[in-house]
Amino acid sequence: MKTSVLVVGGGLAGTSAALFLAWRGVDVTLVEKHPGSSPHPRAVGFNARVGELLRAVGMEDRLPPSRMTKGFGVRRVRAESLVGKRFDETFWTPPAELSDIEYSPSTGVGVAQDRMEPILRDKARELGADIRMSTRMLEFSQDADGVTAIVQGDGEPYEIRADYLVAADGHRSPIREALGITRTGRGYMHTSRSVLFRAPLQEYLKDGIGQFVIDDVGFLTTYGDGRWVLMLDDREYTEPELREKIVRAIGRDDLEIEIITTGRWTISAGVADRFSAGRIFLAGDAAHTLPPSRGGFGANVGIEDAHNLAWKLAAVLNGESRPELLDTYDVERRPVASLCHQQIFARNDGHNRGTDPEDAPLYDNYAMHYGILYRSSAVLGAGEELPPAQRPEQWNGQPGTRAPHVWVGPGKSTLDLFQRGWVLVADHPEWEEAAQQAGVQYERVEQLDVFGLSEKGASLVRSDGYIAWRSTDLPNDPSEVLRAAFSSSSAGTR
Structure with a gap:
């Protein structure tokens, strides 16, 4: 069989890749060796940036809002037990200075991974993705024109020929x-x-x-749906021992406790030295293993990988962009993973285990969620002198950053204007004419100050909602300037 994109791995990153590709009309097939999601929920809760991406594909109403506390993220405390005395509260970052600025129309998503994955799969199938569970890839090869994979489900092995392959096959990949x-x-x-x-x-x-660090027991946290997980030292435990640990962590022995499952987890950290090789792209844990922390980097960053890659694959496959656009996936996403790796170990989050935290500047939640900077050929004007992350109001519409949120109508955000294609944001008739000539969607926005623009300026926003270029004033020939910027940043064929 043939497909445009073959995704290997049906976890969060792989399923998100299938979802975002299908939403953009790409013929995509996903194979996953397991019949369903892991019985252990693993990740829980997804940040507001992921909420924005799911809002764009029409999923916001299907998912419960996040329980994260504004300015804090998920709060953690050291305690003698859940019901006992509580001591010092520890923070993923120093608490963010609370602000009246509303950064997003989304609140994040409060759901565990084992329930999130089926929701994403269902939506991907609804949009046309071919998702094949209980199907293992046995071998693969690539040439100048595509990738060939041999896969096997319940029957005999068969061949899938794809233009591109997304490897979302886990941290052991x-x-x-x-x-x-x-x-x-x-x-x-x-x-x-x-x-x-x-x-x-x-x-x-x-x-x-x-989240609760229980003295002499372990780490206790909730999935928000009646399920809890207690993390313990690595040794074999009998069921009575597990119940005794749970009772000590809770501080009560009069409750009904149902043990659902157990797990053994290897905690490691690493970022792939390349995110692509020819027509094959790494995403999620295959690209970066980021230890679980209050940053929630692993799951969220993997979904954002998939989103970044999906629009670029779609643009190349439909002939709008040259294949060179795909080179920007590694250039943009690998520095993000490396920054997240650094930030995990710059925090006193338990992962340093007796060693001092890494000496690096800390970026708060708002900067890490909404203010990551991309530098690549798909961005014009993001110099090396700029920091890797800042709050949106500090960027003020800087090319290479996520387009800022502001309400433009009842229940409608500027972010709702983006992600279907390239958009020129301005409020001047000459820019509207320039957009028509360049074949770019034009959106009139009166609140140009959040984009760092005067009334004569304009910003060009990519298909993923990131700013590719801006002009703070009106040039002599807006059409020509816009055409050149669009052609350069999109690797355009027109």
């Missing part, structure tokens, strides 16, 4: 290993055990704290 792509980072750190259980403990979450 057989595809990455076969390509000979190495990784850089902290490497192996430690191994932990976990027990997932259900208990009626919602009353202890009323103050907004959802």
Whole structure:
């Protein structure tokens, strides 16, 4: 069979890639060796930037809002037990200075990974993605024209021919290993055990704290749906021992406790030294293993990988852009993963384990969620002198950053104007004419100050909602200037 894009791996990054590609009309096939999601929920909660991406594809109403506390993220405290004395509160970053600025129309998503993945799969299928569970890729090869994979489901092996392949096959990634792509980072750190259980403990979450470091027991956190996980030292535990640990962590022995499953987790950190090789692209844990932390970097960054790659693959496959556009995937996303790796170890988040935190500047939640900077040939005007992240109001519409949010109508954000194609934001008739001549959608926005523009300026926003270029004033020939900027940043064929 033939497909435009073959995705290998049906976790969050792979399923998101299939979703975003199908939403853009790309013929996409996904194969996943497991029959469904892991019984252990793993990630829980997704940041507001991911909420924005799912809002764009029409999923916002299907997902519960995040429980994150404004300015804090998910709050964590050290305690003698869940019901016992609480001591110092620790922070993923120093608490952000609260601001009256509204950064996003989205609140993030409060759902566990094992429930998020089926929702994403259902939406991807609804949009036309061919998703094949219980199907394992046995081997692959690539040539100048595409990728050939041999896969097997319940029957005999068969061949899939694709123009491109997205490897979202996990942190051990057989595809990455076969390509000979190495990784850089902290490497192996430690191994932990976990027990997932259900208990009626919602009353202890009323103050907004959802993570508890329990003295002499372990780390306790909630999935927000009646399920809790207790992380323990790495050794074998009998069921009575697990129940004893749970009771000590809770501080009560009079509750009904249902043990659901257990897990063993290898905690490591590393970023692939390349995110692509020919027609094959790494995404999610295959590209970067980022330890679980209050940043939630692993899952969120993987979904954002998929989003960045999807619009570029769509543009190349439909003939709007030259293949050179795909080179910007590695250039844009790998620095983000490296920054996240640095930020995890710059925080006193338990991962340093007796060593001092890495000496690096800290970027708060608002900067890491909304203010990451891209530098690539698909961005004009993002110099090396600029920091890797800032809050949106500090960027003020800087090319290479996410287009800022401001309401432009009842329930309608500037972000709702983007992601279907390239958009020119301005409020001047000459720019409107220039947009028509360049074949770019024009959106009249009166609040140009949040884009760092005067009434004669304009910003060109890419198909992923990132600013590619801006002109702070009206040039002598707006049409020609816009045409050149669009052709350069989009690797355009027209």
